[in-house]
Amino acid sequence: VCEIVVNYLENIGDRPVVSTVSPGYLRKLLPSSAPQTGESWSDIQADIETKIMPGITHWQHPSFFAFFPCPNSYPSILGELYSAALPGAFFNWICSPAVTELETIVLDWLAKAIGLPECYLSTGPTRGGGVIAGTASESVVVTMVAARDKYLRETVDQSLEGEEREEAMITNRCRLVALASSMAHSGTKKAAKIIGVRYREIPVRAEDSYAMTGASVRKVVEECRAKGLEPFYLTTTLGTTDTCAVDDFADIAATLAEIAPAEKPGEIWVHLDAAFAGSALLLPTIQAQIGMDTLAKFHSFDMNMHKWLVTNFDASTLWVRDRSWLVSALSSHMHVYENEGTAGGLVTDYRDWQIPLGRRFRSLKIWFVLRSYGIKGLQEYIQRGIDMGVMFANMLKSRADLFEIVTGPSFALTVFRVAAKNPSSTKELALDQRNALTRKVCEAINSSGKMWVTSTMLDARFAIRLQTAVAATEEKHVKDAFALIISATEEVLKGEVNGVVHE
């Protein structure tokens, strides 16, 4: 089986990137019930290539330029294999001390490597620490629940007790608002829905490169307060989904210090969602650009190792400045959870840092990856993805007759669309026409089956996203992709001249 996995990964480039099956293809191929008696492994295994593989979109393919990557690596796969050999519910330290302790240690390692301020370390002065969540969305839910509880603890009359206190908490809860920029990941809006608080979007502008600013935060906070609502949580982003924009952290921190100072009860919890681009903080140059000191004023930081750092999904690494914020919001008790270690307060019980009770042994793969590559190895790998993004953007610039860059290159992601003028024509294209042409180009590229890109819509401008951060992607794949994009574009523009393309 290990050989099959190696063969698959080493020859993945020979497969079409995106599955071309039709909806419902698999039901036609499988029986309608489970077999009564067991089948041999060889029969089962044969079905993987014939029935499953046609329905797989290959995220490890070197010409996968869509979304963000979702990598693996041999050390990470081995981590999953060992984890599968050693399952347990692991809600308590005693359920397997190594599972908890390795998690705390490798999250300290990673926090140091990406330059997080000391307050996020488990050994830091504010009793912070990290935990492995499934996804960035779960980290938003968890921190938003903690933020809500912290806010209400600070603002509800401390003298109330029992049902009176419950009543006051619930009344105040009705006024709470979670905030995020209009470019933030959908996870914040969904988290607000889940935990039952209001949600308001903070507009961002093209002239700010789609980054959220202090002024835009101030405006929305003031609007909310004027209506009697109370903002308590703000998601900021390092590397937004659409364009990899970076919010203006220093400006936002300075604004919040004025309008919701930490010294007063009811400060606004700031979460930093660095799901994809957080991995780039391994590079000192990026740390310097971001200004890591500002993060000490925020409350939580999350990145997905499973988006860039060659670690299997799921490995979303979340740090908080004070772990008691999570524990006091999420702890639960049953007699069966009791044990000496917990009672003595000497150990971490990660069940109180997350939504689920049980958990997998996910720190193993992180440990294997960090040790196998070393920090330098990972830095080189991340830099390579960024450099290929710059190379791709330069190729686009060299054909300014055909393309316009809308944003980037930013962390290996470039967003572009067809140029304002069709080179074989003198008139400027209307927005609708340009959108229709760019969409046609996008479809033509993808229908080749040789590469995959996804698209976005920015201020009503349809644009193509292309990221060069997949581990298997090399310069030659980016060059091949660009050649394909040119020929597709030329083909589409030829059609346009002949009057074929209209929105």
Add this chain to the structure above:
Amino acid sequence: VCEIVVNYLENIGDRPVVSTVSPGYLRKLLPSSAPQTGESWSDIQADIETKIMPGITHWQHPSFFAFFPCPNSYPSILGELYSAALPGAFFNWICSPAVTELETIVLDWLAKAIGLPECYLSTGPTRGGGVIAGTASESVVVTMVAARDKYLRETVDQSLEGEEREEAMITNRCRLVALASSMAHSGTKKAAKIIGVRYREIPVRAEDSYAMTGASVRKVVEECRAKGLEPFYLTTTLGTTDTCAVDDFADIAATLAEIAPAEKPGEIWVHLDAAFAGSALLLPTIQAQIGMDTLAKFHSFDMNMHKWLVTNFDASTLWVRDRSWLVSALSSHMHVYENEGTAGGLVTDYRDWQIPLGRRFRSLKIWFVLRSYGIKGLQEYIQRGIDMGVMFANMLKSRADLFEIVTGPSFALTVFRVAAKNPSSTKELALDQRNALTRKVCEAINSSGKMWVTSTMLDARFAIRLQTAVAATEEKHVKDAFALIISATEEVLKGEVNGVVHE
């Protein structure tokens, strides 16, 4: 590596069950930062046996009688291995059609195998269907959010729009109450905390074998309503954590038909948490005992294949009677999620059935397990675990001089304590003394290192829980365990006669 995994699992009985390390053991063994340059795999691998294994509690050990099991199996491990080779974010159908379609199919297979009413099938008349969640706790959050939205949709004035509607929803939300029995898993109380609704416990009684009854539900619902609160969600349990009790589903359904009829807006959503014992529904005898028809009146059903059905954590299988309940509460939108399949409504996008956006390819391991064992193979395996539980209970009964069974055997779980009288004495033991003695016995058993049991507290009675459902457990291990329990008990009672043991 595969060989190491096989060796580990085949010889697991030679290891101590529970780790005996002290808190903080691992930090002393590892460097304080990740290495700068990569290390060889052989160096890394060597650390697993020397540094990780001492901190592992072996859940696959044949003498692991604690909590509930958390099994694996070779087909399941292979499923995890393939899944690790094929990672992706899989939030959409097009992200890999096979991932979505296999999940729908194997959940239909499993629903049929455990006798769920047709309404829970993806092909059923009410457009139900199944989804793989991480844990039973997550399934409770997801269904509670769906239930809240459904309830508010039905009860809030339909003519309101925009902020007025938001206001009305929020006002009504303040009155909502989630319910579960005092023996339900802590996940329901935690979910209520997370989603921000009130929580009330429904008392259960020893004379009902700790099962929740219709009368107890009615009483609490009426109390809530008398205070202006509105119960909207009820967790019922098949196999409670402490004693594997089974709530009286038919009685509860009949009561709810009176006090919260489905025909009227604002019915109470009933979730059935069968996390551990749901696997036993593979046996037709158990299905008949439960009366599966009643489940058609409930709204959702969840069981953890990772608790009994030889499938690696995590594999919590959740079914709903109408999938639109989940989608309308949890759907989110970004331009990058768009694709033809989704737009055409032909496909399932499982991101809208769960908290996270991305997901792993978890249906593979379920497919491998169902096919490798076959339904009959799994039935025999489940029956064996139950039979060993009966055998153990009979052994306890044969030594009524030493032990009293508090509950069970129920689904492989028996709960017991020391007998009311010390055999070498004539006086009855006081509750405190009996608790102290039982606790001593529990500690003595576990300190042997040869087996592991956990305990519970039932109406102030301390008792030992012992389950016989671990895949590697055979009759001989149960007999050895009983011999050890007897000698530990005799030792403790001897101490008691000498006046050593007091609470």
